[in-house]
Amino acid sequence: MKPAAFDYHAPRTLEEALDLLAAYGEDAKPLAGGQSLVPTMNFRLAQPEALVDLNEIDGLFFIREGERGLHCGAMTRQRAVERSGMARKAAPLLHEAMPHIAHAQIRNRGTIGGSLAHADPAAELPAVAIALDASMYVRSVTDARWVPARDFYVGLFATAMEPGELLVEVAFPQPRPRSGWAFEEVARQHGNYAMCGAAAVVELSEEGAIKKARLVFLSVGEGPVAADQAAAMLVGERPTATALRAAAEEAATKEIDPVGDIHAGPAYRRHLARVIGERVLTRATARANEAPLL
């Protein structure tokens, strides 16, 4: 379990990093927290020719409020996001999801951008990013663009980024009035990969009907799965327990196609999606409403 030999670069500026990534193309991997990449290299499942270590680039570590809401530099440690009062206020769903990411020791090292860019289907942050309509700022030597989270994830461990591109920042819009949120997952052990998880955002109209809903699952597909039909079913409805259960049922039976692994078969994952889907919609609605369900 020793990695194969590789070149190691530790640029001090983003421009240097982008130059290196451009030069190596697909043969280099950016190194963020290393919590997924390094074990993969130790197993020799990944044998990049070079690592471009981003840990010396000061400009990638920040949490601030900006025009797109809460902006986080890609190298911001997950633990820093978790403990940030600003993030808690500006993106409470993000805050609620953070403790589910592995263990505190891993979050001390793991970064928000590393997890978002790694696109592990069991990861929490991609699902949260989609539920919050976050957008990703992607840079290369020649280009800079904002990509909506929904368009960022294109498959198993796959994103819309091209070789030479780097995720440098993510922005989460401010919560809407009368909206609520919830995150939940079921893992075999605290800190382990989720067998199923879900993030929900529910926005209510002044009359108390559902104005907008988001329900995004993790660990039940090749990436984060947004249950759009279920969300659409809820729009205009009163958020009754029956309606929320029906939406979760719709999502679990029609909108996900989970594959099994040694920990959870497809049927069990679907069952969990139903259970968790209902739980997060219920809690998100309660938070939006700050009143008992009808």
Added chain:
Amino acid sequence: MTTRQFGQPLKRNEDPRLLTGHALFTDDVQLPGMLHVAFWRSDLAHAFIRSVDVESARKRPGIVAVYTAEDLGEFWQPGPLLVPPPPVEQLEFHQRTQVPLAKGKVRHAGEAVAMVVAESRYLAEDALDDVYVDYEPLEAVVDLEAALAAGAPLVHEDLGTNVSARVTQTKGDWAAAESEADLVLRRRYHYDRGTAAAMENRGIAASWDERAQRLTVWDTTQAPIAIRNGLAAMLGLSEHQVRVIAPFIGGGFGPKIMMFYPEEVLLAWAAVQLNCSLKWIEDREENFYATTQERGQIHDAAIALKRDGTVLGVKDRFLHDAGAYAPYGLTVPINSQCTLLGPYVVPSYRSEFTSVFTNKPIVTPYRGAGRQHGVFVMERLLDAAARRLSLDPAEIRRRNFIPPEEFPYSNEIIYQDFAPLVYDSGNYEPALDRALELIDYERFKQEEQPRREAAGERVGIAVVNYIEGTGIGPYEGARVTVEASGKVSVATGVGTQGQGHYTSFAQVVAEQIGVDVPDVHVVTGDTDLFYWGAGTFASRGAVVAGNAMHAAATKVRRKILKLAGEKLEAAEEDLELIEGRVQVKGVPQTSISLGALAAEANPMRGAVQPGTEPGLEATEYFGPERGATASGVHAMILRVDKDTFLLEIERYVVVHDCGTVINPLILEGQIQGGVAQGIGNAFYEQLHFDENGALRNASLMDYLLPTASDIPNIVSDHVETPSPLNPLGVKGAGEAGAIPVGALFAQALDDAYRDIELEVREIPLSPNRLFELVGEALTRERA
């Protein structure tokens, strides 16, 4: 004796070193010019090897040597059979043991085919990419029943069968029991594989000193003396030319007593060949293939009872997964066979097993060593019977206990130590009563459970019993020496893997010599410091080595008293040993320190008289005629999340009887660690082999070990029924915590779902499996 050392919950002597990172582990051994080893391991479970090409690997920079089976010449030999089959009539046994490097065929994934020696582990692993093995893949033998079907592929072609052994043992008359019975129940039970996953993987460092003509080997073994003897024989060296040191080891649990692992013989051989020092540290991925595993069994069992719940007999037929080779003989399945009988009167018993070769890693004992399977079968049968007879699970157990006046109690069959299965002592009912009291059994059943179930919760309670044969022979020894400093040094041959030997052995000695426990310096597992012994296994350290300590310390005490009597001009019976001194009772002014006395016993002038020895030292050995039988009760309250099928252990109780207790704190640790491993076995850990014999979860990412947050606080208490088989009255405690946990989970889950008659018949479980089982039970219920 004024201050008692024995029986006190003293903190451990070894902990400051362990906790501050100052203890020596095998990977801490760094020698000048040390080389590093990596192994090329088969990714196929079953294949003929047409050829192995290592030429380009040999040419890489930094590579010192690459060996295949062909390169070993005469040194290539299958390993020894560690435990021959026991003297049971009409036993069938086919010996096949592991080989240093695969020759002609690989029989399990991870079997080593080539060995690379390089200047660093990185370079060694790089060179593995340049080893080319030409295979002819074969269908793998994975399923135990398919392995025995006609036309099945064969793990060892020359045997003509995949049967490793067949053993039948009987007691009484099952047929008569069956015909007399009011109720006969038949069940099939599955108990699947797991791995010990010690915190420290295996490791070996070997160094050949050409000038001294001596080989030194640091090895994470539980049996350094046997390794020394074997290596000397294999390498054509005198035993005095080989020193094996088992330093501090991060957990043994049984797999580290397997002998000889291929790496153990190859590192030693290569050190001599290359006249060098080299080291191999097993990585976690290798550990999943190259270290032995345990537990795959399928049981077809039946129980015959009278209407009142009295057991008339048990019949069991089971298949045991031996893996690709069976160096440990029949220890594990014999343990299953014998431990099934538990603390109960079972007048008739017929048990036959077939041990089966498969294309999976080798099976040898792992904490519990087959006992949990037997306990699972018996406890499940009793639970099924209790349900049918409308008896409380605790009550049906109580009705079948062996009464205390029946000891020693013979079960008539042969145990793993080849001695008849005779329980030396036991007193089961007080332990059960205490456990029921601690778990608040009646109140939970009468009040709490109905109330919570009415509120929509799923909660279950369970109580199970077990016995554990511990402390078997052949023997261990100890040398106790009072040094001129007044401190005491102690050496024994057993290795230590975290059990607290440096403290518990010190307590046994301190009790006799009258010194403080921190003043007793214990050395274990260095063959240069103690020559004889067997090893640390079968919950025997405290029983066998502990009693050798006691014997040696007692003899030194006699020497002290004799010499002190002469020096102080007092009768021996008027003397007492207290705080490192010998004094005339009640007259502290008339005394001599142990240090001064030790100096007097080793004079610079004058002669040692004929028939006497210098020094205050003694070496003694202890070998019990047979093992001491420990026993216990575990009880648990379990909550199931009815939506997600995650579990929460709300309360866990252990009442244990391991005879006289040397150190309650250490015992507590043993019990808690065992329960943690048992919980892992019951609900988290499972090795998933695919149909090709490949392991799908060979990492701690996918093989789930219980973590601190999965382990409840364990409430424990003790009943002390001293063993009559040894002077200290102790019984082993090493495996007790792990043994009954699977059976406990099964009963608790059944109880939580008794309305739909859930009946768990397998271990390990998982939330996914529970979801399926509850779904099936619901379907049956609706039908």
